[in-house]
Amino acid sequence: MTAFVALVRKDLRIFFADRRAVIMAFAAPILIGSFFGYVFGEPRNPKDQSRMKVLVVDQERQGAAKDLIASLGKDPNLEVAASELEAAREAVRKGKVPVAIVIPEKFGEQAGQALFGAGAKPEIIVLFDPSHRVEAGMIRGILTGQVMQTVTKDAFGGEGGKRTATSMRRSVEGAPMEASEKSALTGLLQSVEKFNARPQAARGGGGGGLTIPFAMKDEALTSRAGVVYNSYAHSFGGMAIQFMLFMGIDVGIGMLLLRQRGLWRRFRAAPLSKTTLLGSRAVSAMLVGMLILAVVFSFAWLVFGVKVEGSMVGFLGICAAFSLMTAGYGLLIAALGRTPEAARGLAILGTLLMVMLSGAWVPSFLFPRWMQRVTTLVPARWAMDGLDAMTWRGLGLEEALPAIGVLLLAAVVFGAVAVWKFRWEADG
Amino acid sequence: MLRAASLKKAYGAIHAVNGVSLDAADGETIGLLGPNGAGKTTLIGMLAGLVEPDSGEVRIAGEAIGGDTSAVKLKLGLVPQELALFEEMTANANLDLFGALYGLSGARLARERARVLELVGLSDRAKDKAESFSGGMKRRLNLAAALMHDPQVILLDEPTVGVDPQSRNAIFDNLEELKAGGKTLLYTTHYMEEAARLCDRIAIMDHGKVVANDTLSELLRLIPVSNFVVIDLAAEGFDGMPELREMSGVAEAALNGRQLRIGVEALSLLPDLLVWLRGRGAEIEHILTERPTLETVFLHLTGRSLRD
Numbered sequence: 001m002t003a004f005v006a007l008v009r010k011d012l013r014i015f016f017a018d019r020r021a022v023i024m025a026f027a028a029p030i031l032i033g034s035f036f037g038y039v040f041g042e043p044r045n046p047k048d049q050s051r052m053k054v055l056v057v058d059q060e061r062q063g064a065a066k067d068l069i070a071s072l073g074k075d076p077n078l079e080v081a082a083s084e085l086e087a088a089r090e091a092v093r094k095g096k097v098p099v100a101i102v103i104p105e106k107f108g109e110q111a112g113q114a115l116f117g118a119g120a121k122p123e124i125i126v127l128f129d130p131s132h133r134v135e136a137g138m139i140r141g142i143l144t145g146q147v148m149q150t151v152t153k154d155a156f157g158g159e160g161g162k163r164t165a166t167s168m169r170r171s172v173e174g175a176p177m178e179a180s181e182k183s184a185l186t187g188l189l190q191s192v193e194k195f196n197a198r199p200q201a202a203r204g205g206g207g208g209g210l211t212i213p214f215a216m217k218d219e220a221l222t223s224r225a226g227v228v229y230n231s232y233a234h235s236f237g238g239m240a241i242q243f244m245l246f247m248g249i250d251v252g253i254g255m256l257l258l259r260q261r262g263l264w265r266r267f268r269a270a271p272l273s274k275t276t277l278l279g280s281r282a283v284s285a286m287l288v289g290m291l292i293l294a295v296v297f298s299f300a301w302l303v304f305g306v307k308v309e310g311s312m313v314g315f316l317g318i319c320a321a322f323s324l325m326t327a328g329y330g331l332l333i334a335a336l337g338r339t340p341e342a343a344r345g346l347a348i349l350g351t352l353l354m355v356m357l358s359g360a361w362v363p364s365f366l367f368p369r370w371m372q373r374v375t376t377l378v379p380a381r382w383a384m385d386g387l388d389a390m391t392w393r394g395l396g397l398e399e400a401l402p403a404i405g406v407l408l409l410a411a412v413v414f415g416a417v418a419v420w421k422f423r424w425e426a427d428g
Numbered sequence: 429m430l431r432a433a434s435l436k437k438a439y440g441a442i443h444a445v446n447g448v449s450l451d452a453a454d455g456e457t458i459g460l461l462g463p464n465g466a467g468k469t470t471l472i473g474m475l476a477g478l479v480e481p482d483s484g485e486v487r488i489a490g491e492a493i494g495g496d497t498s499a500v501k502l503k504l505g506l507v508p509q510e511l512a513l514f515e516e517m518t519a520n521a522n523l524d525l526f527g528a529l530y531g532l533s534g535a536r537l538a539r540e541r542a543r544v545l546e547l548v549g550l551s552d553r554a555k556d557k558a559e560s561f562s563g564g565m566k567r568r569l570n571l572a573a574a575l576m577h578d579p580q581v582i583l584l585d586e587p588t589v590g591v592d593p594q595s596r597n598a599i600f601d602n603l604e605e606l607k608a609g610g611k612t613l614l615y616t617t618h619y620m621e622e623a624a625r626l627c628d629r630i631a632i633m634d635h636g637k638v639v640a641n642d643t644l645s646e647l648l649r650l651i652p653v654s655n656f657v658v659i660d661l662a663a664e665g666f667d668g669m670p671e672l673r674e675m676s677g678v679a680e681a682a683l684n685g686r687q688l689r690i691g692v693e694a695l696s697l698l699p700d701l702l703v704w705l706r707g708r709g710a711e712i713e714h715i716l717t718e719r720p721t722l723e724t725v726f727l728h729l730t731g732r733s734l735r736d
């Protein structure tokens with residue numbers, strides 16, 4: 001026991017004496033985590049929210065088009081500016097604005113007629129930058145709603161509407177169709193004429209027009225209502241994972257250096273069991289790992305308000321299990337590496353791959369489906385998903401248990417292979 | 429106290445140690461001499477239980493090292509060839525760690541630490557980090573670290589390698605003190621003078637084998653030369669070498685430029701030798717005699733110089 005404690009204390013002492021290791025373990029994840037969190041995050045102040053710039057080319061220059069442009073301008077997501085066709089094309093082509101829309105001549109008239117199934121539909125042209133397909137789709141959605149509202153408003157009350165209804169009634173009356181159909185349609189149009197002929201004062205407040213018969217309320221699903229997604233939770237978790245694994249590499253390389261420096265001889269000459277020799281290293285690595293997680297998440301909590309919205313027990317369990325896995329990973333490197341130099345490059349490559357596939361850089365839900373499935377073989381992926389689940393997703397302990405299980409299993413496998421492949425002889 | 433029987437260890441095709449038997453009585457000091465790659469470190473590794481021999485066995489005070497945690501290991505102290513220290517830790521912290529590995533703690537640990545620091549003369553630097561030490565001081569700390577648990581048998585792998593003469597003398601004094609304290613020492617070295625001065629017996633190793641193992645005076649008897657006569661001639665081109673080598677009482681002779689080096693069986697041959705040289709018309713500028721050394725023995729036994 002004396003020896004075990006002394007070995008753990010020695011490891012911690014050496015870790016904290018190495019400024020480079022300490023910076024790598026604590027400062028680097030905080031720095032990079034802050035960066036990723038900021039870049040990928042939703043702005044916390046809604047006023048910061050950048051509104052999408054849209055150019056509008058009005059070729060009608062009256063009535064319905066004007067109303068449409070005005071109502072688009074009121075949309076909180078858009079920043080609308082008027083433009084000319086050529087200028088708008090140029091701006092989109094150069095990537096200055098993602099989308100421009102062109103409202104054609106006679107838009108109001110044609111749209112009003114098309115509403116009742118008569119005549120050609122006016123074409124609104126959407127010019128978009130192909131790297132902004134998503135924004136173009138969003139514009140189409142907003143536009144549909146606004147056009148519907150503007151055009152029906154005009155048809156049921158506007159000047160254009162009056163003319164349209166009357167001219168359409170006449171054309172229906174002269175058209176060759178079944179008498180019953182004809183009378184029904186003329187009746188409808190007469191009612192519209194009557195509606196439109198009401199005295200101005202009788203009309204209700206805004207005199208509305210048709211609107212989309214539902215409203216949408218977006219709610220990003222996190223732990224509880226009122227809790228907002230915090231991109232820092234993911235980025236800090238991801239970077240803690242990355243730099244803990246780097247710490248694991250240092251553990252492995254450090255053990256190979258012991259061999260090179262003759263210290264392994266001293267250790268083997270002393271009456272120490274293999275459990276003491278490897279176990280003490282695993283324990284000290286695990287302690288450092290827990291400390292990294294504690295420091296990194298404390299920082300995220302104090303500065304960016306990252307909280308464990310889910311199960312605290314689950315969170316601590318994942319931290320402990322991943323720390324243990326990191327320790328196992330370090331021992332594995334020590335067992336499989338021949339020389340420190342040879343082991344370092346390979347270990348760094350392997351670690352970066354593991355981190356990448358864990359979703360620490362790019363969240364795994366952005367991976368293609370097959371890759372999402374395959375990467376469940378990467379233990380770090382479970383740590384990443386588990387930390388996400390316990391922090392911003394706010395899930396319960398039962399969601400942490402599979403991750404804890406997989407991480408412990410990985411730790412055991414790494415540890416077992418390390419013990420099996422370890423070169424115990426101190427033959428230099 | 430220390431007994432090794434027929435130890436063998438091969439790394440692939442290299443027979444690092446190829447059948448070595450060795451004994452050290454209680455309190456005896458044995459020097460292990462050998463050129464680079466002779467197998468000294470591998471042998472020490474097997475004696476300390478670090479390297480599993482392919483065959484043969486090791487006994488310390490009659491007991492074999494049974495396993496990792498064998499109590500027999502408490503009787504052994506190992507000074508590795510490398511500076512096996514944690515440079516980023518203080519001398520105290522290093523000693524505490526290595527003491528703790530042997531189960532020392534509390535007052536006993538502090539006492540032993542003070543003792544070994546005193547022995548190697550580093551008491552006043554105990555709180556400094558090892559990385560701030562000179563090469564010689566690190567060597568002394570390297571020695572001290574193996575002595576914390578006060579082992580009876582101390583295995584030293586080149587304890588004085590790469591240090592200045594002053595530090596080497598200091599370490600040497602430490603070793604003499606240990607020897608005076610009744611410890612059994614086995615140490616490898618490249619320095620014959622050290623072995624000659626300290627060791628009760630000297631084993632010479634080459635190509636994984638012990639080629640000689642005896643006291644210095646007995647080793648010196650292995651060679652037929654009692655003295656070397658070194659003569660500087662006035663001119664080059666001495667042509668009497670074949671005849672000189674045939675002369676009775678001459679064991680060996682070599683000519684290097686103007687310098688003749690003649691190994692004689694007895695120094696009483698000297699007057700005849702000088703008369704013979706004058707008869708050949710050789711004019712003598714300087715004359716010197718030397719006793720054979722361990723180096724000579726080594727050269728004689730292995731055909732190689734120790735410091736090659």
Ligand SMILES: Nc1ncnc2c1ncn2[C@@H]1O[C@H](COP(=O)(O)OP(=O)(O)OP(=O)(O)O)[C@@H](O)[C@H]1O
Nearest residue numbers: 427428439442444463464465466467468469470471
């Ligand atoms: N782990 C190993 N793997 C392969 N070969 C080894 C190993 N250890 C030692 N050897 C070889 O065994 C031989 C003896 O090595 P050893 O280190 O015992 O020599 P040494 O007498 O201590 O040499 P030196 O004076 O240089 O320290 C050398 O040829 C060496 O290359």
Ligand SMILES: [Mg+2]
Nearest residue numbers: 468469470509
């Ligand atoms: Mg050696």
